[in-house]
Amino acid sequence: MTTAVDVADLVKRYPKSRHNAVDGLSFRVRCGEIFGLLGPNGAGKTTTVGVLTTRIVPTSGKVEIGGVDVGRDPVAAKTKVAVVPQRVNLDRSLNARQNLLFHATYHGVGRSARHALADELLDRMGLAGKARARVDDLSGGQSQRLMIARALIHRPEVLFLDEPSTGLDPQARLFLHDRIEDLRSEGITVVLTTHDMDEAEKLSDRVGIVDHGRMLTVDTPSELIRSLPGSGTMDVTIRTNGLTPEAAGGTLAEIPGVQRVERIGRPSGEGGAAETRLRLYVAGETTELLGPVAARLHERTVTVTDLALGSATLEDVFIDLTGRDMR
Amino acid sequence: MSTTTTSLRAFTAVLGRDVFVTGRELPSFLAQVLVQPVALLFVFGKVLGQLGYTQPGYAQILLPGMIALNAFLVALQNTSFPLVLDFSYSREIEDRLLAPLPISWVAVEKMLFGALRGLFAALLMFPIGLLMLGRVSWDLSGLPFAVLCMVLGSLAGGTVGLTVGAAVPPRRINIMFAVILAPLIFTGASQFPWAQLHDLRWFQIVCAFNPLTYVSEGMRGALLPEVPHMAPWVCVLALLLACLIFGAAGIKFFLRRALD
Ligand SMILES: Nc1ncnc2c1ncn2[C@@H]1O[C@H](COP(=O)(O)OP(=O)(O)OP(=O)(O)O)[C@@H](O)[C@H]1O
Ligand SMILES: [Mg+2]
Numbered sequence: 135m136t137t138a139v140d141v142a143d144l145v146k147r148y149p150k151s152r153h154n155a156v157d158g159l160s161f162r163v164r165c166g167e168i169f170g171l172l173g174p175n176g177a178g179k180t181t182t183v184g185v186l187t188t189r190i191v192p193t194s195g196k197v198e199i200g201g202v203d204v205g206r207d208p209v210a211a212k213t214k215v216a217v218v219p220q221r222v223n224l225d226r227s228l229n230a231r232q233n234l235l236f237h238a239t240y241h242g243v244g245r246s247a248r249h250a251l252a253d254e255l256l257d258r259m260g261l262a263g264k265a266r267a268r269v270d271d272l273s274g275g276q277s278q279r280l281m282i283a284r285a286l287i288h289r290p291e292v293l294f295l296d297e298p299s300t301g302l303d304p305q306a307r308l309f310l311h312d313r314i315e316d317l318r319s320e321g322i323t324v325v326l327t328t329h330d331m332d333e334a335e336k337l338s339d340r341v342g343i344v345d346h347g348r349m350l351t352v353d354t355p356s357e358l359i360r361s362l363p364g365s366g367t368m369d370v371t372i373r374t375n376g377l378t379p380e381a382a383g384g385t386l387a388e389i390p391g392v393q394r395v396e397r398i399g400r401p402s403g404e405g406g407a408a409e410t411r412l413r414l415y416v417a418g419e420t421t422e423l424l425g426p427v428a429a430r431l432h433e434r435t436v437t438v439t440d441l442a443l444g445s446a447t448l449e450d451v452f453i454d455l456t457g458r459d460m461r
Numbered sequence: 462m463s464t465t466t467t468s469l470r471a472f473t474a475v476l477g478r479d480v481f482v483t484g485r486e487l488p489s490f491l492a493q494v495l496v497q498p499v500a501l502l503f504v505f506g507k508v509l510g511q512l513g514y515t516q517p518g519y520a521q522i523l524l525p526g527m528i529a530l531n532a533f534l535v536a537l538q539n540t541s542f543p544l545v546l547d548f549s550y551s552r553e554i555e556d557r558l559l560a561p562l563p564i565s566w567v568a569v570e571k572m573l574f575g576a577l578r579g580l581f582a583a584l585l586m587f588p589i590g591l592l593m594l595g596r597v598s599w600d601l602s603g604l605p606f607a608v609l610c611m612v613l614g615s616l617a618g619g620t621v622g623l624t625v626g627a628a629v630p631p632r633r634i635n636i637m638f639a640v641i642l643a644p645l646i647f648t649g650a651s652q653f654p655w656a657q658l659h660d661l662r663w664f665q666i667v668c669a670f671n672p673l674t675y676v677s678e679g680m681r682g683a684l685l686p687e688v689p690h691m692a693p694w695v696c697v698l699a700l701l702l703a704c705l706i707f708g709a710a711g712i713k714f715f716l717r718r719a720l721d
Contacts, residue, residue: 148721187559190721209464212561223555227482233556236481239474240560242467284556 137198138292138323139163139186144195146181146347154193155181157347163292163325168318170338170355171327172448174456178347179327180220183294186325187217200291213241216285217294222277224269230280231256231265234287241288248287255283260309275306282313292323299330311337331449341448345456358451366420369398371411371440372431379410382436386414389426393417409439420445468562472570475557479574494535494582495589498527502593505652520594525607525684526651528586529676532611533618534646536579540572540622541629541637548718549631558719568623568715572708576619583611603683606693610683613700614676620704621672623711627718649673654681656689672703 139162146156156178163169171179184190186197188208197204204211225233231252238248256262259279264272272280278298285293295314299307314337317324328334334341335355342352351358374382383395394415416423420443431438483490506520547554557567591597629637648664648671655678658665668674679696681688 184721189555189558189719207464209468209561209563212559213467217559219555221552223552225478225553225556227553228478236474236478237556237560239477240471240557240562242470242474242561 136165137162138165138167138200139169139325140196140198141182141186142196144182144185144197145193146178146185146190147193154347156185156192159195159344159347159349161342161349161352163323165291165323166318166321167339168314168324168326168337170334170341171325171344172329172331172334172341172452173327173344175329177344179344180296181347182344183217183296183325183327186292187215187294188212213288214291215294216288216290216292218278218281218285218296218298220296220300222274222281224272224277224280224284226269228269229265230261230267230269230272233269233280234284237284238287243288251287252283255287259283259313274301275303278302278310279306282310286317286322290322292325293317295324295326297327297329299328299333307333331447331452335448343452343455350455355448359446359448362446362451362454366416366418367444367446368414368416368420368423368427369411369440369442369444370414370427370431370438371409373409373437373439375435375437377434377436379412382410382431382434383412385430385434386412386427389423389430391416391418391423391426415446468566471560471562472566475560475562475567475570476574478557479570483578490578491585493538494531494578495585498531498586499589499593501530501652502527502590506594521597521685522654522681522688523652524586524590524594524597525680526649526653526677527590528583528611529614529673529680530646530649530651531586532579532583532614533621533649533673533676534579534642535582536576536615536618537622537625537645538575538642539578540575540619541626542634544571544623544626544715545629545631545634545637548627554719564716564719565712567719568627568712571626571715572616572619572623572711574619575622576615579615579618580611583615599684600686603686606683607680610676610679610696610700613697613704614673614679617672617676617700617703617707620707620711624707624714627711627714645671645673650677654678654688654690656691672700672707675699675703 142160144156144159145154147154159178159182171182173179181190185192186199186204188204188211192205199211199214202210202214225236228236234252234255235248238251243251256265259282261276261279261283264276269277282298299310302310311333314324314326326337338355340352340354341358343350372382379397383397386392387395392414396413397410398413399411414427428438502523505515506523509515510517510520558564625637625641648668650668651673655665655668655674658668675691675696678691679693682690682693682696
């Protein structure tokens with residue numbers, strides 16, 4: 135399996151900044167893979183994408199795209215990559231279709247090929263009716279799709295998508311996901327940054343979680359979830375019948391296999407009928423704990439009104455690794 | 462395909478994009494480059510002359526200066542203004558920075574395209590001047606050297622524009638006119654022969670720092686050899702030097718803006 139993107143000990147400190155925006159980051163993306171780069175705000179994702187697309191000069195470290203050293207041969211690297219940035223940067227002096235055509239011309243796509251490709255991509259991105267629209271007249275989602283079309287028109291080996299679904303409605307998001315899946319079948323390597331954990335889980339073959347400019351972990355979403363301590367959850371809704379919710383939680387936490395108990399939601403109902411919801415984080419198989427939990431609650435004469443099993447999500451992994459503090 | 466071939470092709474395409482966009486906005490481009498020099502030529506060359514406030518022959522001195530002014534200033538403005546906008550919030554230039562050519566080539570393209578517009582604007586002044594003044598008594602043997610001055614003047618204007626455009630932050634664009642353009646217009650010897658300024662020594666020295674002076678003097682010397690003027694080789698040397706200094710500074714500032 136060949137490597138499409140190779141980042142080794144990448145460090146970037148912006149001028150006048152007191153700390154490193156990217157601080158010794160290393161990871162590899164395989165050819166044809168969809169790689170999710172996750173991380174809290176300011177983690178260094180956009181900076182990393184900037185270095186990989188020649189726009190940011192690294193302080194140290196080495197990055198390669200398809201075997202080409204980006205620092206040493208930026209022009210060759212630029213023929214291999216395409217990027218859909220976080221902010222719209224379409225050419226406002228040109229209309230939608232011209233944006234595609236000129237971009238293709240910069241990249242040396244022949245005349246008839248670029249016209250055919252432009253029409254095909256506009257069609258594929260649902261923009262056929264907007265071919266002659268001024269860039270200023272496009273909605274946020276339409277601009278986003280046009281930037282994706284523009285990125286694809288020179289047939290890049292690696293496509294960088296920096297938070298592509300921010301600001302998209304659910305329909306547009308699904309549409310985008312389908313297009314990204316198409317890229318997988320075309321063999322284009324995709325590096326995707328996102329804050330949408332469901333999206334990352336759904337699309338990515340592997341994800342890397344970055345914080346403070348360092349890679350915390352890289353693996354498939356399912357493996358990351360499995361490795362999370364307390365990766366299974368059990369939500370129990372109880373009527374405590376005199377017992378305090380804390381005491382009920384405490385007694386459940388004593389059951390072997392239960393790692394942590396958290397109160398979720400607000401108590402509902404009144405007086406003795408007050409209902410409390412507790413979430414149990416479980417190591418190993420959740421189903422094996424059904425019996426012990428029910429038995430323990432029965433012992434304490436607590437009424438169970440609802441019980442639901444769940445598994446952890448990528449978001450739980452993310453929070454577990456990066457903490458709850460906002461950046 | 463070699464990197465150089467790829468880069469050359471991309472360079473041509475980026476230049477082609479600018480030509481295409483200009484072609485579409487030709488009327489506004491013409492207005493931008495012609496209104497000011499035509500007005501100057503009309504007031505100083507025609508109105509003041511007919512009212513008797515200027516000596517006969519002043520219009521003849523003014524015309525080469527106006528052509529030089531247009532070459533230099535249009536090149537400067539057409540390099541700097543778009544650049545300031547390109548680097549502002551819209552970041553439109555990014556698509557070209559990501560095209561497969563060295564970033565410094567994008568800077569050169571910007572400068573070259575500004576210079577082409579300057580040259581075009583200067584050439585337009587020939588027929589307009591002839592029409593407005595009715596009669597010009599030029600030494601036509603000096604025409605090739607005048608054209609050389611125009612070309613060098615446009616290039617110098619482009620390099621100064623690149624420096625200014627890449628160095629001025631977008632929110633300062635409005636003071637750019639007051640503190641940079643206006644002084645350049647009036648210290649460039651385009652409205653007066655520099656060589657005759659001996660009684661205004663300090664002003665003569667100030668003018669010597671303006672590259673436009675050498676364009677005006679070179680053109681006037683070539684077309685009106687009887688008017689006192691600077692030696693042609695001085696003009697060429699100064700303009701080449703200006704291109705070199707401002708070209709290097711401009712590319713340096715451009716790289717600093719384009720790369721984080
Ligand atoms: N041009 C710049 N100059 C100085 N500091 C910068 C610059 N760009 C980013 N930074 C800083 O570098 C750090 C990483 O920023 P970066 O944009 O890479 O984060 P990110 O992971 O993309 O965040 P987000 O999820 O919010 O987009 C931040 O602390 C940011 O403030
Ligand atoms: Mg970002």
